[in-house]
Amino acid sequence: MGEEAPEFRVESVALESKDCLQNAIDIGDKTYVISNSDDPKSSITIKILDKLTQTWVVPTVLGAPPNPTSSHSAVLVNNEKILIIEKGVPLNDSIWFLEVDTPFVKQQSKIKGTVVVAWSKGVIGEGQKPIVISGPSGVGKGTLIAKLMKEYPSKFGFSVSHTTRAPREKEIDGVHYHFTERSKIEEEISEGKFLEFAHVHGNVYGTSIEAVESVTDEGKRCILDIDVQGARSVRASSLEAIFIFVCPPSFEELEKRLRARGTETEEQIQKRLRNARAELDQSNSPGLFDHLLVNDDLEACYENLKKLLSLDDDHEDSNDSFIKDGKETACYSILSKTNSEILLQSETNEAEKGTTNLILLDLSSLSGGAPGRTRGLKISPVN
Numbered sequence: 402m403g404e405e406a407p408e409f410r411v412e413s414v415a416l417e418s419k420d421c422l423q424n425a426i427d428i429g430d431k432t433y434v435i436s437n438s439d440d441p442k443s444s445i446t447i448k449i450l451d452k453l454t455q456t457w458v459v460p461t462v463l464g465a466p467p468n469p470t471s472s473h474s475a476v477l478v479n480n481e482k483i484l485i486i487e488k489g490v491p492l493n494d495s496i497w498f499l500e501v502d503t504p505f506v507k508q509q510s511k512i513k514g515t516v517v518v519a520w521s522k523g524v525i526g527e528g529q530k531p532i533v534i535s536g537p538s539g540v541g542k543g544t545l546i547a548k549l550m551k552e553y554p555s556k557f558g559f560s561v562s563h564t565t566r567a568p569r570e571k572e573i574d575g576v577h578y579h580f581t582e583r584s585k586i587e588e589e590i591s592e593g594k595f596l597e598f599a600h601v602h603g604n605v606y607g608t609s610i611e612a613v614e615s616v617t618d619e620g621k622r623c624i625l626d627i628d629v630q631g632a633r634s635v636r637a638s639s640l641e642a643i644f645i646f647v648c649p650p651s652f653e654e655l656e657k658r659l660r661a662r663g664t665e666t667e668e669q670i671q672k673r674l675r676n677a678r679a680e681l682d683q684s685n686s687p688g689l690f691d692h693l694l695v696n697d698d699l700e701a702c703y704e705n706l707k708k709l710l711s712l713d714d715d716h717e718d719s720n721d722s723f724i725k726d727g728k729e730t731a732c733y734s735i736l737s738k739t740n741s742e743i744l745l746q747s748e749t750n751e752a753e754k755g756t757t758n759l760i761l762l763d764l765s766s767l768s769g770g771a772p773g774r775t776r777g778l779k780i781s782p783v784n
């Protein structure tokens with residue numbers, strides 16, 4: 402997708418210009434020009450100048466971009482990604498990575514046959530591990546999850562899956578599932594938007610990366626209700642999670658619950674029961690599930706679930722107190738960079754408020770990345 406070189410040359414682009422409307426970052430033969438738009442509703446745009454051919458390329462941009470702001474500052478982290486600090490938004494929302502040559506970007510570039518870049522939001526700390534709950538249809542996964550979410554609404558968030566199955570009475574699109582068409586979900590899967598997907602009981606079900614990350618962004622622990630194939634895929638992914646398998650007290654009781662729920666036709670019940678046998682067989686697969694829970698008496702099972710999630714002695718992320726300060730609208734710019742440490746300076750006079758105006762951003766323990774968030778950022782005030 403080459404374009405004719407516009408009038409201005411990249412050498413004339415102001416690096417770290419005062420209003421930071423535009424930054425130019427050199428990587429090898431390419432210059433990445435990162436611009437805030439004049440339109441306050443538009444996010445940052447990316448253009449790449451090939452310095453050898455003097456041609457411009459507008460890349461395919463993957464991932465949710467940062468919120469529109471008026472300015473930003475940028476610095477090259479390594480030859481794979483650029484760190485961008487947005488101004489005028491809470492610090493927690495201001496740290497972004499533009500991946501230009503990571504394995505994900507290379508893979509997507511190959512699939513699409515175009516130049517690809519990808520956004521990944523930076524997350525301070527590791528966050529709590531998501532919880533994957535699997536088990537045969539009708540065992541009570543949804544019932545247990547609903548109880549947990551009711552008792553701890555600010556602690557847990559549900560990963561809303563996509564499915565091609567028809568909604569049941571009382572099921573709400575976007576709440577219980579994102580109900581979708583097969584062709585649509587297949588397209589989105591090929592675009593790398595899904596953490597996992599599986600063909601379950603004759604339909605396609607999948608967990609989008611956004612479903613998990615939007616819960617984490619709210620500062621909540623994500624719960625996934627997925628089948629055993631999905632659990633295997635998540636196990637094989639870079640997402641670290643806790644895996645729980647819920648068993649029925651007996652196969653007869655499982656069948657009774659499935660029938661009593663009254664949501665499936667006889668044919669569908671038979672299919673689900675056949676699949677249940679296979680799922681129960683896999684509950685002991687080495688290294689797959691961390692915990693097995695028997696859902697006989699509901700209250701007893703729920704108490705056991707809470708116990709294994711250590712809900713009584715849950716501890717907060719050690720960065721939390723500083724993150725809370727970070728919820729204020731920030732105006733930080735990049736002051737300097739050494740190997741994996743970046744010094745950020747506040748442009749508001751924090752010193753007057755008796756707090757520091759310098760923050761050290763430590764990138765030495767980064768994990769994840771596009772198509773999901775980049776975790777493991779550490780921040781500390783500089784005294």
Ligand SMILES: Nc1ncnc2c1ncn2[C@@H]1O[C@H](COP(=O)(O)OP(=O)(O)OP(=O)(O)O)[C@@H](O)[C@H]1O
Pocket residue numbers: 536537538539540541542543544545658659661662696697698699700702
């Ligand atoms: N311990 C229990 N004792 C008796 N009934 C239960 C128990 N737990 C759940 N149930 C009931 O069993 C039925 C199936 O439960 P639920 O819908 O939560 O299962 P599920 O595992 O989420 O199923 P699916 O995978 O099909 O979504 C519901 O009617 C629920 O009220």
Ligand SMILES: Nc1nc2c(ncn2[C@@H]2O[C@H](COP(=O)(O)O)[C@@H](O)[C@H]2O)c(=O)[nH]1
Pocket residue numbers: 535536537538542562563566597598599601602606607608626627628629630631632
């Ligand atoms: N692999 C995935 N499995 C999923 C997902 N969402 C739900 N499920 C599983 O499907 C069956 C049937 O669910 P139902 O709502 O039709 O009864 C159940 O075992 C769920 O755990 C998903 O995103 N991925």
